[in-house]
Amino acid sequence: MSRYVCNCRKRFSENSPFVDKYQRYSKEWNHVVSIRAIKAKTFKEANEVLGTSTTTVIRRFKKVVKRQLVEGVCLSKATAIDEYKGHTDGGT
Numbered sequence: 001m002s003r004y005v006c007n008c009r010k011r012f013s014e015n016s017p018f019v020d021k022y023q024r025y026s027k028e029w030n031h032v033v034s035i036r037a038i039k040a041k042t043f044k045e046a047n048e049v050l051g052t053s054t055t056t057v058i059r060r061f062k063k064v065v066k067r068q069l070v071e072g073v074c075l076s077k078a079t080a081i082d083e084y085k086g087h088t089d090g091g092t
Contacts, residue, residue, distance in 0.1 A: 030060060037061035 002014045018026045025033075033050055037057050040046035047054045 033057060033060040034064045038064065 003011055004014065005011050013021070018028065020027060023030075033046070033052070033056065036046045036050060037043065037060055040049070043054045043057045043061070046057045050057070
């Protein structure tokens with residue numbers, strides 16, 4: 001993302017559809033990191049694959065979790081709980 005200076009010395013950034021304001025990484029890259037942070041076994045594994053720091057992966061993961069907590073998890077209208085009979089001395 002480029003920064004410009006006009007004649008009045010006001011600074012402004014170029015509008016870019018693929019990078020959010022004040023960000024260094026593209027929206028697509030952030031999306032990939034979010035998915036990899038969830039799917040990977042460890043944050044370290046994710047950061048090694050993506051070539052970034054573990055801290056960056058954890059930050060993106062927290063963003064996803066926060067969004068999920070706000071949106072909530074949608075459960076079906078009917079939820080069934082299965083019961084099973086374990087092995088007991090008197091049970092059949």
